[in-house]
Amino acid sequence: MSEKTSASRRAFLRTGLAGGLAAGGAALAAGAARADDPLITDLEAQPWTQYLGDGVDAAPYGLPSEHEAHVVRRNVAWLTADPVSSVNFTPLHELEGIITPNGLCFERHHGGVAQIAPSEWRLMINGLVERQLVFTLGDIMRFPRVTRAHFLECAANSGMEWRGAQLNGVQYTHGMIHNVMYTGVPLRHLLEEAGLKGSAQWLLPEGGDAAGMTRSLPLEKALDDCLIATHMNGERLRPEQGYPARLVVPGWEGNMWVKWIRRIEVGDRPWHHREETSKYTDLMADGTARRFTWEMDVKSVVTNPSPQAPITHGHGPTVLSGIAWSGRGAIREVHVTTDGGINWHQARIEGPSLDKSMHRFVYEFDWDGAPLLVQSRAVDSAGFVQPTKNALRKVRGVNSIYHNNGIQTWAISSEGEAENVEIS
């Protein structure tokens, strides 16, 4: 290593040191005290250094450590009376970065999981087209494919928060979201094959499950960025996520991302089917309902600390971590507060910032052990700012269970315990 390199390295070290110490001061004290810890000094106390472990033949498809058995999708009993038409929740407080592992992506079914062999899957395009077509999966794989990361959020995510803080855990308040790298075929390629008639304006994608899920989709969105996806995070779709093929509708409410897709009817007006009239519409204070709220608004939440993930290390350097997303583009900024909004700090966005994809933010601070009121507030690339819950209620009342993107508050006690609260 040359003198020059070494000198610039030392300069770098000096610059970096302050940040390191600010965040790690407590670790320094604790770490020095542990210099005689038998778990590092005594090989007998570390049996894993003494035996030959599992070989490469042990698990052709690997699984998490047994020490992570608590990291699972979970139901809320009073929300899941009938598990085939219900929901479970992503354990957001156990995850980091921006990718949701396939095994932990929340599920929402209306008639349970359809089990379809790839060889038996078909996709029909009919209605206002020049040629009614039926594609096999093999046909789909011959079209140009793209790869893109997108969040999928259920319209009802945080829905219980309209009437006040109810569910004590970010898994339950915000866990109807996942973020996945999809590979699939742009829907426009398939529509172009069929040939759209001049009057074509709307699509009706239909699922192959027992619920026969249907939603009206404007043709313009379909031609813009919708996909028939076959892969998630590198591998084939999981059965509960629509295997072998689902619709991907970037940035729009999850209910429109029809799973086990079997048919797309082309029409000239919306259908107003059950899942877009009696459900997934915002019921206003005056009893009327908003027709079609597709785009998911800018939103964020602190995942750590949170009720399921208290601060257990006492005062001193503490990492606050969270997620942010917007159906209108990327996240430009995330601000966090630890004092209920008196002071706001800019958080650092970590990992790729991608369009209509989850973003990770982190903020390091020195906790003095006093109680905290933690919040995050995101701003998207379209300029939208995440509102307070009360600002939302002023406009929309509290009848709805959908489209709540309000700012979430966690109260942290001096013991580090976290609780879902609201502040005026």
Add this chain to the structure above:
Amino acid sequence: MSEKTSASRRAFLRTGLAGGLAAGGAALAAGAARADDPLITDLEAQPWTQYLGDGVDAAPYGLPSEHEAHVVRRNVAWLTADPVSSVNFTPLHELEGIITPNGLCFERHHGGVAQIAPSEWRLMINGLVERQLVFTLGDIMRFPRVTRAHFLECAANSGMEWRGAQLNGVQYTHGMIHNVMYTGVPLRHLLEEAGLKGSAQWLLPEGGDAAGMTRSLPLEKALDDCLIATHMNGERLRPEQGYPARLVVPGWEGNMWVKWIRRIEVGDRPWHHREETSKYTDLMADGTARRFTWEMDVKSVVTNPSPQAPITHGHGPTVLSGIAWSGRGAIREVHVTTDGGINWHQARIEGPSLDKSMHRFVYEFDWDGAPLLVQSRAVDSAGFVQPTKNALRKVRGVNSIYHNNGIQTWAISSEGEAENVEIS
């Protein structure tokens, strides 16, 4: 929809149409013929539309479809006599996009998988430091964390190709690679805590497994971009990937990414331990060995079609898909040929282009059914061009099993079968 919008949509359709038809012409013909397929017209032939499937309580941690049971890591018998000190391979031909799912990331062990409870994990930093420190996992989680996608490639990936085409499948020729979104703490933060002495120039990271894996790592690299990673693709590391913490050495050979990391010794010169002298060095034609070949050179391979993934749909529109990566940065361009290098075409890079991360490329072409010689050639952001195997052999001979980044050739028969071949 306004007239203006509708007009621009039609303009868009006309533009897009050519691309769609070029790729989907065959599907069009086939699709039209399937309009009466009972698998779409007859609900009785689609039992999954008739029953309620599994509910949200069925799989707290989800798994792939039973129809994907063949998508697994696989061994090569003659390379894996002893599975605790051996390797298995990522099924690249079954994957798409840029993320490798955690369950399919290839494994390379020297003493099997260490099973370490998070509460019992320790990391010591000792040697030329002001303060010898021992960190717990809780300590690590208090430092600033970052999230970054990086490929990990074993130095021996494609190693059997030095002496000619030997393994008939991209899983075996190129499957000692995976690409993961890591979250972890920059190693420089921990070194700053310990305080580097002026003479510090090298590190010796040591694993907690029975092999006690050690490698010499230049301090400059450690301070630049190395991480102590705790999460992969959102969730905690898998046991076979170093749970609860591993070293991440972006762009450098996989052997240096010490798993189950337990100690980092700081010194003033390299140690020349077993795994960097008798192994992981390039043995030249004259019998001397290169000391330290850390950076993984620019490389690419076509994953589909390939010997395990023949073309089964006959002639017509065909999608060629592959992966490219470089330890020196991002991938700038990938060229593909289907005629053994007479004509080269620029492939489309799909998905995020990230530093020292896998890239996906695709190229659509109309196969006339004649035999093909398929190759890909990547160029990285540092300007390096992937060489032919013969160009490599001219410089390095054929004694080595390491660092082969040569251009791979698949011969495709008129039946669509693919074979690993070499062309002069």
